[in-house]
Amino acid sequence: MFYMLKGDRGGQALLLLLSIAVVLVPVLNLVVPEGHALHVSTFTVTLLGKYLAFALLAVAVDLVWGYMGILSLGHGAFFALGGYAMGMYLMLQIGDRGVYGNPDLPDFMVFLNWQEVPWFWQGFDNFWFAMIMVALVPGLLAFVFGALAFRSRVTGVYLSIMTQALTYALMLAFFRNEMGFGGNNGLTDFKDILGFSLQSDSTRVALFIASAAALALGYLACRAIVVSRLGKVVVAIRDTEDRVRFIGYRVDHIKLAIFTFSAVLAGIAGALYVPQVGIINPGEFSPLRSIELVVWVAIGGRATLYGAVLGAFIVNYSKTYLTGAAPEVWLFALGALFVLVTLYLPNGLAGLSKKKEAAA
Amino acid sequence: MLSFVTKNRFLPVWLLGLCLLPALASATPPVGSDAFAQAVERLQVKSYKEREAAVAALISSQDERVKPVLEAMLNARLFYTKKDKITVIGIKTKDGFSITGVLDQKSLGNASKSQLKKIKVNNKLRRILRAGIAALTLSDPAPEVRLSAVKQMYGKLGNAGIQILTTHFETETDSKVREEIQTLLHIHDLSSDDRNTVLKAVAALSKSLHPEVRNKLELLKDSTDQEISAASGDALKHIQEQLAFYAKVKTAFFGLSLGSVLVLAAIGLAITFGVMGVINMAHGELIMLGAYTTYVIQQLMPQYIGMSLLVAIPAAFLVSGAVGILIERLVIRHLYGRPLETLLATFGISLILQQTVRTIFSPLNRSVETPQWMSGFLEINPALSLTYNRLYIILFCLLVFAVLFLVIKKTSLGLSVRAVSQNRAMARAMGIRASRVDALTFGLGSGIAGIAGVALSQITNVGPNMGQDYIIDSFMVVVFGGVGNLWGTLIGGFSLGIANKFMEPWAGAVLAKILVLVFIILFIQKRPRGLFPQKGRVN
């Protein structure tokens, strides 16, 4: 069944870990009483859930960067758009529990003196509609952007900088209060999802499981692409695009398909991220964010997929740890990590094990 | 504030003083030093309103000691001693103030800060003081001083002030000052009851772009007198046309100035990224280092703020250049041929540089002073004035560009740089030490970034995050202009700046910027190598 994992030790380990975690974490959180040494706190569950969403995002980036050679500095935008779609659904679930008690309008719209929910918010009170949008909006953006860029053969550094311009423009746009997405404050103060309170432990565990499942599925899907014939062509495009074109492949179509799929994955990751951290705001569009997530992949190791997951976990864990333990030095540590990894571990941590394997 | 005295509760008081000023209404004999001494003592009161009255009394005392007192007060140098309540003028010294009594004008030695109490002024008092000083300055021998004194009196004239000006007008010899006074008097005539006077004034002012003229004409347009209404309507129309024209000129200037900032920020990157292909995410931080260098230089030579900026230019070049060379030697050297990875490594370096600066200088912004010669504006006419700092920055930008251009085109270093960037292997075969050239090129680009930092320190914050504000814009400019082409960066930067500024009035600042970004994205799809693609480059 999991033919795509053949020979992918990292992927096997990842899926194994994920399935263990999916069983173990809920039990340790919900069954084992608080105070017991084995109890997993809700804080940790949420944190792990967040990392899983990031890991999915990293996998999406690795697919386009590691395998297709497109360094996207705008994947944060797709992530954020997915997040906003989810946030809009959650926002409309608040109903009349907002501070002004207005049953129809979210608080920030009351505050802007709006009389009704604008057209682009229509339908977001329906969970499934919102979920479709989670995939559709980032996918569509990636499709349009990619169609333009790949046809005119914008490549390499230029493409990276264009994706950066894209996310930067979106950030500026979402900062505007007139846009109708809550401006700088973004969307927050969510209450419940599908009728379940976001504050309850069981919902958090459920979100954790959903994130783990999404990561597993996303990973398998990417892996399936990579090992397929299509995947071979994709790698060929990365290595010598012109030759692939001369052979007769429609390079721009293939690139577009992969890029769009990756954006959809990023959107889904964003949708999982938002209910767990409880806020989505334009900061997610910040170009620095997108660079950061590229760095996760670089540190984990490109073109391995599981390396991306590893990188996402390690960087984010050290961020969580260092911002608590040694707040003054964490930027130094992070910066040094980036430099050292690019200098001495060009294939990331995953490359480390590969190299050793090869040597052995 | 228009000149109608009655509308303002406080104006009459000082105007009373103003019209009695000795230098101007020369006939009146001095009232004597008692009045002066009393007024000076009254300055020590707590309430601002009473102090306003005291200032008016001071002016009307017609004592020749008034002007220095007013000036000291305006510059927050007027104190009274806590012990004896003597009003003094204090000049700041190393550890306190050297004080001089106001009445006897004798030095009273030194006093510490705690022994003195400042005689406080607020905005309204400052306004009164300035007008008072201006009136006293009308007799100054230097025509420029008189001119600025007259200009100070715009909008602050009452009937009394008119008399002073009329009297002064007769003795005034300088044509510019006369012209200015004439305008002022005509503006005053606009609100006259006599319709002929009004008509004459309207005719005389029909070319004046002074905002007060416009305001008054707006009022007159609705006048019941047909002739006045028609005349002022015509004048107004003409003025408005003029203003619309100058508004366009002004916007163009704003655009050029924004463009020059963009070019300055990007031009270093045009070298490191454009010529060498290094995606230097730490470019913004190199700009920041230049700005901090300016700050440090100013700290080192606090007496010579004007000079400090000139010293800072080479210093910033050296500091940022040295850091650049260091980065190149330690990191980038190992990453040639992997452009996307330099992005990651330099991003890490940018984080480290930011945090370093934060650790050394604290996360707070640093204050970089603007030297005298860079503040203020060049007034071309009342509707168009160009700020000096922007003017200098535009010139500076062009200068930096020219120098850089010459270095690349005319020096042997420039030749090597171009050779290495065009064909590395061939260049090495010709005996060029490619790795040395790499280091120098990167140093050059970084040094230019440092110089940009000096200029930016004059218009914006100097803080650890300042680099990040410019990094994306810089990349946009370089890519838009065409990688590897200095002209492209120059023209790209200026056109983006101007486009931005012309869109701003109707789109707003944010939307204008978004539109520019979207435009660049679309433009690059059309011309993937920018405005001026580098020809014949081996990919």
Added chain:
Amino acid sequence: MKTKFMHMLGGVLFCLLLLPVQVYAKGDTIKIGVLHSLSGTMAISETTLKDTMLMLIEQQNKKGGLLGKKLEAVVVDPASDWPLFAEKTRELIAQEKVDAIFGCWTSVSRKSVLPVVEELNGLLFYPVQYEGEESSRNVFYTGAAPNQQAIPAVDYLMNEIEVKRWVLAGTDYVYPRTTNKILKSYLIAKGVDEKDIMINYTPFGHSDWQNIVADIKKFGSAGKKTAVVSTINGDANVPFYKELGNQGVSSEDIPVIAFSVGEEELSGMDTKPLVGHLAAWNYFMSVENKQNEEFINTWHDFIKDKKRTTNDPMEAHVIGFNMWVKAVEKAGTTDVDKVIDAMVGIEVPNLTGGTAKMLKNHHLTKPVLIGEIQEDGQFEVVWQTDAEVPGDAWSDYLEGSKDLVSDWTAPINCGNYNLKQKKCLAAK
């Protein structure tokens, strides 16, 4: 080769395991969370507040701690990253088990933290002037509400300076938007024509002010006294004031009154061209009295820099901390529910010579001071309210919030109680 691989796998597992095992025992110390950004864009303002808290805690420990226990500061860095604020709050309350958190600066960080503090029943002291329109049982707002800063400032300009034309310039986010909305309806209620009000929003970090300053200059040349009410935030202020100075807009012609520019911000500016521009706060470093002098000296000793300034949010932390200490002593415990109940009604001296009282709506009474910028980077008080002004969470000048009150004591016990409908909007 398989073993090597297992090593790596073990590494991953180890990392995962590290997360949940941080079980903290509640020992002999009382923990206080300090939640201020030490990196990123907000570090500029917030680092000082972190130092203030460390100083206050050190001082309290010198006095013998609290309830016989030592106080311990738990400092975390939310890095100006809003979701991270929520995460760190959860860490502080759930993992570190802190008894109170002093933190946040921006509105969005507070909004991000709010649901977490309420869910875990924590205690947050928020020290910055803000837009109001919020009242949480778990938050004490020690900064100014709009009626403690914006309204008196406008009153001053209207009555003392006789301003007739108003520019409301702000950064595009919730605090300026709310403040300007309140001010606009206040001005119109006072008979100002809508034509005489110009509202302008700019993005964060806006650096090119040429057009806007030119517009302000033009707006101000219409023959009526004009003033700018600035809610421009942080970094955008330096280029704004620089441009004002360069285009020759002086404080005598068009004064600017700012609500977000304090001593700390001025220390990073060239103040010469700013002399005479105004700011409205509840505290100025230049206020002369004993408590303030003592505070400044302690601060200078603590930070080991005689040149460092003090500012309004620092005073808010001082008041908030002293109140919390008093409330804990009164309640005899650090239990959050008991401390919240004990807080209301507590009075401590503020640093300007008056008294701050915690009100039922979790806001303070504060004096309002208007200061003019001096060349040395300090403010000189030119006007102040006769008595302390009680903070109002819900503005009386806004549709939708004028009927609301906040009262966290029995029997109402509600943050948004609608006086007309006589019910608590939150209780559903």
